[in-house]
Amino acid sequence: MLDLVLDQQAAADEAFDAHPTTARLERRDRAFARLLILTVLRRLGEIDAAFRPHLRFAPKERQAIQILRLGTAQLLFLKTPPHAAVNESIRLAGKRLAHLVPMLNAVLRKVAAGGPPARSEAEAALLDTPPWLLESWNAAYGPATAEAIAAAHLREAPLDIAVRSEPAHWAELLDGTIMPGGVIRRPHGAIEELPGFADGAWWVQDLAANLPARLLGDVKGHAVLDIGAAPGGKTMQLAAEGAGVTALDISNDRLARLQANLARTKLEAEIVAGDALTWRPPHPFPFILLDAPCSATGTIRRHPDAMRNRKPDDIKRQVESQRRMLDAAAEMLAPGGRLVFAVCSLQIEEGEAQVQPFLGRQNGRMRLDPVSPEELPGLEMAVNADGCVRTLPSHLDAAGGLDGFFIARFRRSSH
Numbered sequence: 575m576l577d578l579v580l581d582q583q584a585a586a587d588e589a590f591d592a593h594p595t596t597a598r599l600e601r602r603d604r605a606f607a608r609l610l611i612l613t614v615l616r617r618l619g620e621i622d623a624a625f626r627p628h629l630r631f632a633p634k635e636r637q638a639i640q641i642l643r644l645g646t647a648q649l650l651f652l653k654t655p656p657h658a659a660v661n662e663s664i665r666l667a668g669k670r671l672a673h674l675v676p677m678l679n680a681v682l683r684k685v686a687a688g689g690p691p692a693r694s695e696a697e698a699a700l701l702d703t704p705p706w707l708l709e710s711w712n713a714a715y716g717p718a719t720a721e722a723i724a725a726a727h728l729r730e731a732p733l734d735i736a737v738r739s740e741p742a743h744w745a746e747l748l749d750g751t752i753m754p755g756g757v758i759r760r761p762h763g764a765i766e767e768l769p770g771f772a773d774g775a776w777w778v779q780d781l782a783a784n785l786p787a788r789l790l791g792d793v794k795g796h797a798v799l800d801i802g803a804a805p806g807g808k809t810m811q812l813a814a815e816g817a818g819v820t821a822l823d824i825s826n827d828r829l830a831r832l833q834a835n836l837a838r839t840k841l842e843a844e845i846v847a848g849d850a851l852t853w854r855p856p857h858p859f860p861f862i863l864l865d866a867p868c869s870a871t872g873t874i875r876r877h878p879d880a881m882r883n884r885k886p887d888d889i890k891r892q893v894e895s896q897r898r899m900l901d902a903a904a905e906m907l908a909p910g911g912r913l914v915f916a917v918c919s920l921q922i923e924e925g926e927a928q929v930q931p932f933l934g935r936q937n938g939r940m941r942l943d944p945v946s947p948e949e950l951p952g953l954e955m956a957v958n959a960d961g962c963v964r965t966l967p968s969h970l971d972a973a974g975g976l977d978g979f980f981i982a983r984f985r986r987s988s989h
């Protein structure tokens with residue numbers, strides 16, 4: 575799985591679910607295996623720095639390095655008893671790497687004996703963050719904020735739950751706290767076993783991911799086009815508000831997940847499999863939500879693989895696709911209608927820098943519809959001077975942070 579993510583740019587979740595052994599694991603083992611992979615990806619810089627000085631030669635077998643990473647993650651970060659971490663790692667070598675067992679054993683024992691290195695959180699975060707990403711955040715937000723973002727990525731995100739109604743009641747039942755906007759935050763647990771899951775009373779949705787649909791305003795009784803809808807977090811939110819939602823997505827696999835989510839929550843939406851660049855509705859929509867595909871660097875806390883398998887060229891590709899999707903969304907918006915554009919990215923090329931070029935291309939047909947800080951009580955700091963929203967993983971840090979999103983709201987002129 576590490577090879578797939580690090581060398582072939584696979585998504586960790588997909589590599590994990592597709593691996594033939596993970597489905598056979600018991601729930602606890604499965605959760606541990608997932609945590610192990612994600613810890614290696616989150617802490618890769620620190621892990622490599624911990625075992626590399628003990629290597630007397632660099633093994634040419636790539637798997638030996640991955641075994642050392644898995645072993646070191648257990649020894650330094652997952653509190654696995656040292657003998658278990660070392661023995662299990664050596665077992666991974668199997669017959670094929672039997673000649674390397676003495677080396678693996680010696681290196682991991684030295685890592686265990688050394689224990690966790692004494693370094694500050696800031697130093698750890700700098701080691702774990704690829705330089706090109708850190709530089710991009712430095713340039714966008716300044717060094718202090720870039721460092722705070724990198725530090726926030728060391729921590730696993732809490733579980734955020736969006737409820738259909740009665741947040742206070744559900745916060746008590748789910749043993750969570752109510753966050754801005756009524757999202758309930760609690761520690762992780764087996765989601766399917768929590769009260770209300772089977773009855774579809776709620777769904778998992780990060781606090782920041784909850785904002786774009788809210789910023790459409792009062793959609794009750796109105797037609798809303800949800801572009802890039804799957805797996806349906808925002809579709810469910812809009813349907814629960816009483817909107818008539820058309821959920822458009824290009825991916826059939828992801829739409830199947832959206833359909834399952836709607837079935838569980840007993841919410842309704844019209845599902846359309848299509849490409850937003852070419853599909854056109856019979857009538858323009860008064861409300862459109864464009865949750866555009868992006869680099870997802872705003873979700874690194876949950877998906878640390880995004881830090882490892884993204885490259886600067888990927889950002890350029892995403893920027894181009896967002897540009898075309900924004901123009902397509904504008905074509906489908908009715909006169910006087912509202913468009914909310916969102917990306918879960920920390921890269922300003924995908925967010926802030928899309929706004930003025932879009933307005934320029936629209937040549938006066940669209941204008942910014944600024945969000946006022948009062949619309950987001952508790953998250954006023956996320957509203958910038960132009961009335962766009964920029965959330966960062968380091969916001970609300972003491973309460974567990976939130977995903978990094980950029981959100982801009984536009985209105986089409988009435989003619």
Ligand SMILES: C[S@@+](CC[C@H](N)C(=O)[O-])C[C@H]1O[C@@H](n2cnc3c(N)ncnc32)[C@H](O)[C@@H]1O
Nearest residue numbers: 802803804805806807808823824825849850865
């Ligand atoms: C950020 S994800 C959407 C998450 C979703 N809105 C939610 O809240 O659960 C972006 C989605 O855009 C879809 N997508 C990418 N290119 C598309 C296109 N040209 N037309 C329609 N959907 C597209 C992807 O399949 C993906 O599901």
